[in-house]
Amino acid sequence: MIKMLTACGAGVNSSHQIKDAVEAEMKKRGYQVSVEAIQIKDLNPETMKGVQIFLPINKPDLSFDVTVPEIDAGAILYRMPAMAAPVYDKIEDTIKKNHLS
Amino acid sequence: MSDKIAETSLFDRDTVYVSDATSRADVFKSVAEDLYKKGHVTKDFLKNLNEREDKYPTGIDLSVVSPEYPNVAIPHTEAEFVKERKVVPIKLKNPISFNNMIDPSQEFEVSFLFMILNNDPEGQSNVLAQIMDFINKTPQNQLLTFFKSTSADAIYSFLQSKF
Structure with missing residues (x-):
């Protein structure tokens, strides 16, 4: 299972939409992926533990260094295939390049 | 049939607003006060709504969908400040400035708000x-x-x- 993390301000709408969309699309592409959706204020080295890809939505200003690959996932929110596809491709490339599983 | 009912129940006629407000603070205040009066949100809803919008903006640039569309925003709070799952449509007669949700450094005018009340983030269908x-x-x-x-x-x- 590949572990990813996404975060938005309230932890209610945007992050859950990214979670649902990325999990569904990556399953379609043949990957076992689990995305956790949390509030930005809860992002810290502790919550990042075990995370293999970070999927920020709104270019958050973090007080610590993210040491795993980061892929800007905001475009997925539009629910338009043409906007989302490049994000999914980048996620798949990152999985392959880093041999994540 | 049951699907249709589940979808349409996201809207109530008495929580559709057409606003003359000229600032974000004013439209948030008048709508939040009415939502509180009608029992849809908690007393601290307005405070959290403003704080969140300042820190994590919710403007959506619709020019990428169609250059003719006005921009919208989806203001909302954390789940604890609302009592149900609902979308509150607010037409802004005067466009009001919001920052972009996916790139907060960008600012643009918005003329329609889909305020999201969501007390159940894990719920079946995602309101956004x-x-x-x-x-x-x-x-x-x-x-x-x-x-x-x-x-x-x-x-x-x-x-x-149509929704």
Whole structure:
């Protein structure tokens, strides 16, 4: 299972939409992926533990260094295939390049 | 049939607003006070709504969907400040400045708000996804008419039939 993390301000709408969309699309592409959706204020080295890809939505200003690959996932929110596809491709490339599983 | 009922229940006629406000603070205040009076949100809803919008903006640039569409925003709070799952449509007669949700350094004018009340983040269908699907699937001429409407009745009935 590949572990990813996404975060938005309230932890209610945007992050859950990214979670649902990325999990569904990556399953379609043949990957076992689990995305956790949390509030930005809860992002810290502790919550990042075990995370293999970070999927920020709104270019958050973090007080610590993210040491795993980061892929800007905001475009997925539009629910338009043409906007989302490049994000999914980048996620798949990152999985392959880093041999994540 | 049951699906249709589940979808349409996201809107209530008495929580559709057409606002004359000229600032974000004013429109948030008048709508939040009415929502509180009607029992849909908690007392601290307004405070959290403003704080969140300052820190994590919710403007959505619709020019990437169609250059003719006005921009919208989806203000919302954490789940604890709302008592149900609902979308509150607010037409802004005067466009108001919001920052971009996916790039907060960008600012633009917004003329329609889909305020999201969500007390159940894990719920079956994602409200934000439903709003975006509504925008993407509604024929452009109809959506343009909808965005221009200043009749709460017309806004409500369009959403009831198309959302």
